[in-house]
Amino acid sequence: MNQCLFGTEVFMRVLTVMSGVIISATGAWCLAYYRSAFSSIAFILAIAMTLSGVFLIGAYLVSGKKRLPETILIEGMLTLIFGFVTLNNEVTDTAMAMFFGAWLTATGLIRFTQSLAVSRFDPRNWAKILPLSILSSIFGFIMMMHTLVSAINQLTLVGSALILNGLSQLVYAMYMVRHENLPHTEQVRERVEAKQAAAEAKRKERDELRQLTRSERDIRKRELRDAAAAQAEDKKRLARIEKQKLKEAREALLDPTIQLTEMEMAEIADAIQEDSAAIPAVEADDAMPEQIPAQEVLQAPETPKEPTAFVREEADVQPETPEMSWETLIKEPAWQTPAFPHKPDITEILEREVKKPEPLPFTPLSLEELIEQEKANPAQRLGQKKEEEDQRFTEEFSWHWPPKED
Structure with a gap:
């Protein structure tokens, strides 16, 4: 499949190169016979343009599923139409420069759009197609101005236009790419x-x-x-x-704890065993007193000891420290030990049972009383409140007013 695609790409490039070579060679032939009449070389020009159009259309058709830009097909059809017009001797000597100038302008603009299409896939080389395309468009536009080119030989202008278009096709054939899906x-x-x-x-x-x-x-x-x-x-x-x-x-x-592998834990246990075996030997060496010569030893006078019959001397008993070994080493991770602080997770906090508030101590009877009080007349409630205030005042000041009669 890749070989087939490679062959297709080479074949479409070959067709485009053949089109450019034919047009360039025809332009050089026109420059060589610039003193001849246009009617004598019109047939050669028409055949060359027709073959160029056919080759361009063929390059577009053989490009496969990922085709070339449609501008290749448009250029081929346009060149084919101009070739047929030239073949039927429809171009006069006075309109020859304007006819080929229009063709060169159209092909130059088409080449400019083709360079923009190449820029999407080859951002480094697309600018190499621009100079000839712009030059072709400008030169063709000038050829359509009869007052500017009337003093110049017409076949010289036609040959130059053909050479520019052919070179532009050759440059485009070097960098032409088929459209690929982005x-x-x-x-x-x-x-x-x-x-x-x-x-x-x-x-x-x-x-x-x-x-x-x-x-x-x-x-x-x-x-x-x-x-x-x-x-x-x-x-x-x-x-x-x-x-x-x-x-x-x-x-x-x-987790702040250090995760240890089994190999590291075994190395730690071996180191602990070696340290525990070296500690008793050092203690034994420290416990042996240095032998002092007998003549240098001075006997200190003995001091009488106080009677301590009522006190029982007890030897200082030091608690035995357990020996560190692989069997006594904690093999479970630190976060699973009881001493490791346990922090409740947010999910456990959310899943806890929420205490519902206790209902208000309202009985149906008290609720009915409240409803009746709300529905009562405001004037009646005001009178009832005044009576309560008068009764309270009477109860508070009845000890001195009104005065009691003897």
Whole structure:
């Protein structure tokens, strides 16, 4: 497949190069016979332009699925039409410069658009096509101005136009590329194909349901509903598993303890055993007193000891320190030991039972009384309040007023 594509690309380049060579050679031939009449060389010009148009159209057709820009096809058809007009002797000597100037201007503008198309795929070399395309457009525009070119030999102008167009085709053949789908274009195509496949599947499913009876259709719908529910449950389960994994990974990162492998723990146990074996030997060496010569030893006078019959001397008993070994080494992680502080997780806090507030101590009777008080007349409530105030005042000051009669 790759060899086929490579051969196709080479073949379309060869056709474009042949078109450019034919046009350039014809232009050089016109410059060589610039003193001849146009009618004597019109047939050669027409054949050359016709072959150039055919080769350009062929290059577009053989470019395969990833075709060349459509401007190649337009240029080939335009050159073919101008060749047929020239072949029928429809071009006069006075309109010859304007005729070929219009053709050169159109092909120069087409070459400019082709260079922009190349820039999307080859941003380094696309600018090499611009100079000749711009020069061709300007030269063709000048050829269409009869007052500017009337004093110049017409065949010289035609030959120069053909050479410019041929060289422009040769440069474009070196950097021409076929259109390839860009990444965003591929993504859009994949999305469209996925939507089309989903719509087709729904249509087929709907057609199958229409062919079934009502009971079979209900059973089928129930199966589809159960399958969708199971799929949704699987998605939820996978989401919970992923969430649990992320939580464990986060806890492992936030854990202040050091994770030790079995090899590291074994090395630590061996080092502890070596230290415990070396400590008693050092203690024994320290416990041996230095031998002092007898003549140098001075006997200190003995001091009488106080009677300590009522005090019992006890030897200082030091608690034995357990020997560190692999058997006594804690093999479980530090965060699983009882001494490790346990911090409640946010999920445990949220799952705790929330105490509901106790209901207000309202009985139906007191509630009815409150409702009646709210519905009572404001004037009646004001009078009742005044009576209560008068009664309270009378009770407070009845000890001195009114005065008692003897």
